[in-house]
Amino acid sequence: MDQNKIRNFSIIAHIDHGKSTLADRILELTEALSGREMREQVLDSMELERERGITIKAQAVRVNWKGHQLNLIDTPGHVDFTYEVARSLQACEGAILLVDAAQGIEAQTVANAYLAIDADLEIVPVVNKIDLPQADADGTAAEVAELVGGDPGQVLRVSAKTGAGVADVLDAVVEQVPPPAGDPGAPARALVFDSSYDQYRGVVAFVRVVDGSFGRRERLLAMGSGTRFEAEELGFFSPTLQPTERLEAGEVGYVITGLKDVRRLRVGDTLTADAEPASSPVPGYREVKPMVFAGLFPTDSDDYPELRDALDRLKLNDAALQFEPETSQALGFGFRCGFLGLLHMEIVRERLEREFDLDLLVTAPNVAYRARPRNGEWIEVHSPNEMPTDVEEAQEPYVKATVIVPKEYVGAVMELNNERRGRFDHLEYLSPQRVLLSYELPLGEIVLDYYDQLKSRSRGYASLDYDIIGFRSGNLVRVDILLAGEPVDALSLIVHRDAAASRGRQLVERLREEIPRQFFDVPVQATIGSRVIARETIKAKRKDVLAKCYGGDITRKRKLLEKQKAGKRRMKQLGSVEVPQEAFLAVLDLDSGR
Amino acid sequence: MSGCARHLYVHLPFCVHRCGYCDFVTLVGRAEQHGGYVEALLAELELERARLGEPLETIFVGGGTPTFTRPAALARLLRALPRADEVTVEANPESVGCATAELLRAAGVTRISVGAQSFRPHLLDVLERRAGPDDVRRAVHTLRGASFDNISLDLLYGIPGQTTADLRRDLEEALALEPEHLSCYELEAKPGTRFTHTYGDELARQAEAMESYFELIVETLTGAGYRWYETANFCREPEAVGGRDLRARHNLAYWRGRDYLGVGIGAVSTLGAVRYRNTPRLTAYLSALADGRRPPREEERLDADTRLRELLMLGLRLDEPIELGAVDAALDHGALERLKRQCLVATERRAGAEWLSLTPRGRFLGGGVTAALLVE
Numbered sequence: 005m006d007q008n009k010i011r012n013f014s015i016i017a018h019i020d021h022g023k024s025t026l027a028d029r030i031l032e033l034t035e036a037l038s039g040r041e042m043r044e045q046v047l048d049s050m051e052l053e054r055e056r057g058i059t060i061k062a063q064a065v066r067v068n069w070k071g072h073q074l075n076l077i078d079t080p081g082h083v084d085f086t087y088e089v090a091r092s093l094q095a096c097e098g099a100i101l102l103v104d105a106a107q108g109i110e111a112q113t114v115a116n117a118y119l120a121i122d123a124d125l126e127i128v129p130v131v132n133k134i135d136l137p138q139a140d141a142d143g144t145a146a147e148v149a150e151l152v153g154g155d156p157g158q159v160l161r162v163s164a165k166t167g168a169g170v171a172d173v174l175d176a177v178v179e180q181v182p183p184p185a186g187d188p189g190a191p192a193r194a195l196v197f198d199s200s201y202d203q204y205r206g207v208v209a210f211v212r213v214v215d216g217s218f219g220r221r222e223r224l225l226a227m228g229s230g231t232r233f234e235a236e237e238l239g240f241f242s243p244t245l246q247p248t249e250r251l252e253a254g255e256v257g258y259v260i261t262g263l264k265d266v267r268r269l270r271v272g273d274t275l276t277a278d279a280e281p282a283s284s285p286v287p288g289y290r291e292v293k294p295m296v297f298a299g300l301f302p303t304d305s306d307d308y309p310e311l312r313d314a315l316d317r318l319k320l321n322d323a324a325l326q327f328e329p330e331t332s333q334a335l336g337f338g339f340r341c342g343f344l345g346l347l348h349m350e351i352v353r354e355r356l357e358r359e360f361d362l363d364l365l366v367t368a369p370n371v372a373y374r375a376r377p378r379n380g381e382w383i384e385v386h387s388p389n390e391m392p393t394d395v396e397e398a399q400e401p402y403v404k405a406t407v408i409v410p411k412e413y414v415g416a417v418m419e420l421n422n423e424r425r426g427r428f429d430h431l432e433y434l435s436p437q438r439v440l441l442s443y444e445l446p447l448g449e450i451v452l453d454y455y456d457q458l459k460s461r462s463r464g465y466a467s468l469d470y471d472i473i474g475f476r477s478g479n480l481v482r483v484d485i486l487l488a489g490e491p492v493d494a495l496s497l498i499v500h501r502d503a504a505a506s507r508g509r510q511l512v513e514r515l516r517e518e519i520p521r522q523f524f525d526v527p528v529q530a531t532i533g534s535r536v537i538a539r540e541t542i543k544a545k546r547k548d549v550l551a552k553c554y555g556g557d558i559t560r561k562r563k564l565l566e567k568q569k570a571g572k573r574r575m576k577q578l579g580s581v582e583v584p585q586e587a588f589l590a591v592l593d594l595d596s597g598r
Numbered sequence: 599m600s601g602c603a604r605h606l607y608v609h610l611p612f613c614v615h616r617c618g619y620c621d622f623v624t625l626v627g628r629a630e631q632h633g634g635y636v637e638a639l640l641a642e643l644e645l646e647r648a649r650l651g652e653p654l655e656t657i658f659v660g661g662g663t664p665t666f667t668r669p670a671a672l673a674r675l676l677r678a679l680p681r682a683d684e685v686t687v688e689a690n691p692e693s694v695g696c697a698t699a700e701l702l703r704a705a706g707v708t709r710i711s712v713g714a715q716s717f718r719p720h721l722l723d724v725l726e727r728r729a730g731p732d733d734v735r736r737a738v739h740t741l742r743g744a745s746f747d748n749i750s751l752d753l754l755y756g757i758p759g760q761t762t763a764d765l766r767r768d769l770e771e772a773l774a775l776e777p778e779h780l781s782c783y784e785l786e787a788k789p790g791t792r793f794t795h796t797y798g799d800e801l802a803r804q805a806e807a808m809e810s811y812f813e814l815i816v817e818t819l820t821g822a823g824y825r826w827y828e829t830a831n832f833c834r835e836p837e838a839v840g841g842r843d844l845r846a847r848h849n850l851a852y853w854r855g856r857d858y859l860g861v862g863i864g865a866v867s868t869l870g871a872v873r874y875r876n877t878p879r880l881t882a883y884l885s886a887l888a889d890g891r892r893p894p895r896e897e898e899r900l901d902a903d904t905r906l907r908e909l910l911m912l913g914l915r916l917d918e919p920i921e922l923g924a925v926d927a928a929l930d931h932g933a934l935e936r937l938k939r940q941c942l943v944a945t946e947r948r949a950g951a952e953w954l955s956l957t958p959r960g961r962f963l964g965g966g967v968t969a970a971l972l973v974e
């Protein structure tokens with residue numbers, strides 16, 4: 005295909021602003037042109053996929069529009085996956101910026117728009133959902149124009165639901181988005197912007213060819229990792245797999261590598277021809293490092309091998325997930341896992357529970373810290389228990405957080421940010437009603453319940469986006485929890501010294517509420533080093549009997565006891581204290597009263 | 599499996615009124631059916647007679663309100679029952695008049711269990727009891743007049759609105775009547791009852807206060823010369839009553855895991871490896887027995903393991919040790935050691951065997967301790 009006839013673009017949008025609906029409409033509109041034959045083909049190939057057990061999801065769909073090849077590249081819509089958006093954008097020359105006419109611009113809209121602008125993409129602004137009664141198309145168009153620069157009159161207005169205006173969007177993509185600018189004659193180079201794993205065919209790389217071209221059965225080299233393999237199959241999605249002989253400069257498609265180990269081909273790497281390699285890789289993007297860590301433990305310790313296998317398998321499709329074995333006195337054998345953010349953690353946990361049928365206990369998340377003990381070297385701290393007690397200096401990750409909020413909640417959000425050790429960066433009015441607030445905040449303050457607080461203090465109106473900006477020194481201390489005099493490793497936490505006393509107090513209070521009364525008094529203490537900063541006592545039970553038990557009740561009373569027994573089984577026995585799983589989560593929602 | 603029971607339970611479901619907290623199988627009124635029901639009971643007994651090992655040790659006639667049953671029907675039943683050493687009949691205070699007392703005495707009843715529940719009028723109202731405090735006193739004196747020398751009173755604690763002072767008064771009033779035996783039950787919010795619907799939340803709120811109530815009861819009654827021989831049951835110490843053992847022998851049979859036969863609607867039997875529960879429906883019960891068939895009943899298989907677990911659960915309710923060897927397979931030995939260290943259970947060697955018992959504090963926590971002791 006002549007590069008001049010190719011357009012590569014993404015749709016960037018805040019969650020629920022209609023990205024999928026617009027994509028569906030585009031597929032319908034473009035497929036309708038090729039008629040019934042096309043539809044039969046789609047069905048046939050789906051049959052084939054089922055037979056071969058291929059489960060590859062389309063990441064980039066090729067459609068034809070008025071003599072042009074359009075490649076629509078999917079982007080994830082969640083705050084944790086900003087970096088994934090960034091790498092998808094790297095494969096494009098343009099982006100549709102889609103904004104809900106009833107909601108207006110949200111923090112992710114802004115963040116993603118800036119990503120697109122940073123990547124030198126041509127932006128096609130579109131206001132969606134104009135059919136809704138509460139839609140404010142003009143107001144939203146004005147906000148969008150203000151954000152990306154330009155005239156509100158040029159902002160397209162569509163309803164992805166009804167299809168109104170969608171053809172105009174495709175025309176605008178063809179007119180405004182520049183064609184790819186690679187060199188078809190140069191040594192072949194392709195950027196791997198995503199990958200997936202198929203159990204029969206191994207790693208499937210999603211690529212954007214920059215220079216030259218790739219052929220089926222060619223030997224390829226991944227320049228970053230040095231991995232060599234044969235391209236078993238090349239093709240594109242339409243939206244089903246369409247194998248082809250060659251992928252040319254400017255085109256987007258997939259390469260089936262046959263590699264059985266995902267670690268051998270990283271997203272962001274550059275593919276080239278092994279026989280005639282390019283001299284330098286495509287400028288990739290920074291590798292993301294997990295910033296949020298949590299311990300994952302099987303509720304039933306017998307499930308440890310299953311958890312390990314499940315994590316191994318998840319990692320095949322999720323290169324960002326990290327894990328290493330961890331042993332807790334309280335929770336037994338498990339893994340300390342690193343995630344991109346809280347949502348990523350939630351997704352991993354849900355997949356483990358749903359797809360692998362595991363019953364898990366997840367400890368309170370913490371961020372990655374750096375610490376330097378007295379007379380020692382810097383170490384990375386992924387778990388509060390790794391934090392040395394005699395720290396000379398400790399550092400924590402900071403983010404630049406963007407909050408967009410109606411103006412009447414600006415005070416509430418500022419107050420929250422101050423409580424969270426935030427540093428004001430700037431404020432701007434997106435419209436007379438809506439304000440963008442920019443703050444620098446410790447990530448550790450965000451991973452707990454910042455988002456919930458933000459939502460509740462803004463009655464649900466605020467939206468948040470954040471980006472890691474680096475490590476900074478902080479006066480951080482480790483708070484330990486002792487139950488009946490014994491430290492419980494899974495409950496330790498790292499906090500800013502100023503907050504230690506109140507957090508310690510809250511935590512022991514929560515634990516006193518969460519841990520049922522035992523046969524004996526159980527002291528609950530929070531300590532820094534050997535200093536007790538808070539203490540509560542769980543008073544002993546004085547009575548625990550089944551009222552009466554005669555001939556007619558025996559079965560029922562036996563079942564009651566068995567139930568009580570089963571309840572005990574779900575508890576963790578820490579010394580002589582039985583602790584319910586929920587107690588380990590007490591650390592999570594401490595801040596409601598702060 | 600011996601299958602030979604020496605303990606018989608007879609269920610008389612009729613009541614003048616259904617109290618809000620009650621979840622027993624009861625029927626209100628139906629005077630015209632009392633006679634027919636008693637005939638059906640006797641027919642069922644006849645069908646099961648082979649399962650009884652006579653002479654019986656105990657019979658317990660429970661309800662409902664057995665003393666509310668038409669006197670002719672009640673007399674017919676009691677006279678037709680097999681002989682037994684202990685024959686207990688449950689009674690409500692308002693239905694024990696002189697004639698009934700004489701009827702019971704003449705029919706060979708040896709022990710009466712009177713449902714007093716409380717002596718405080720406002721609490722009796724909450725419970726929807728018909729009898730007042732004076733009815734209880736009168737009933738006990740009437741029974742004494744008919745020369746009953748083994749009377750038990752039931753008391754309830756944890757009634758919504760009950761203060762510590764109320765409970766003290768109840769205990770004083772009960773003790774003043776010098777009953778041979780006392781049963782003290784915590785009021786349970788049983789699912790599906792009217793009472794739970796009305797008072798469930800209040801019961802949950804006062805649960806913690808109930809702990810001190812139970813302590814108060816045990817303290818008061820043992821201080822007054824009663825033996826706390828089972829979690830919820832007390833009887834006068836033998837030395838005060840000429841060496842008589844006043845424990846409820848019928849109930850002891852349950853707690854010692856013995857076999858028993860139950861007849862009547864909703865009645866439960868445990869015979870060897872099977873537990874039966876009769877239909878609670880009167881019509882189905884009557885029509886089956888009218889045809890000479892057994893009433894419909896649920897069957898629960900009890901394997902050896904289950905019976906052993908029950909033996910442990912029931913045995914630990916008593917104040918006498920159980921032989922460790924007999925329940926060994928049901929015991930979690932790790933938990934046993936831990937609970938011994940915590941002074942909640944004790945073991946001792948005696949007469950060539952090892953015996954297991956709960957310490958006094960262990961008895962207050964008997965449910966939780968038993969759950970911990972049961973092996974997984």
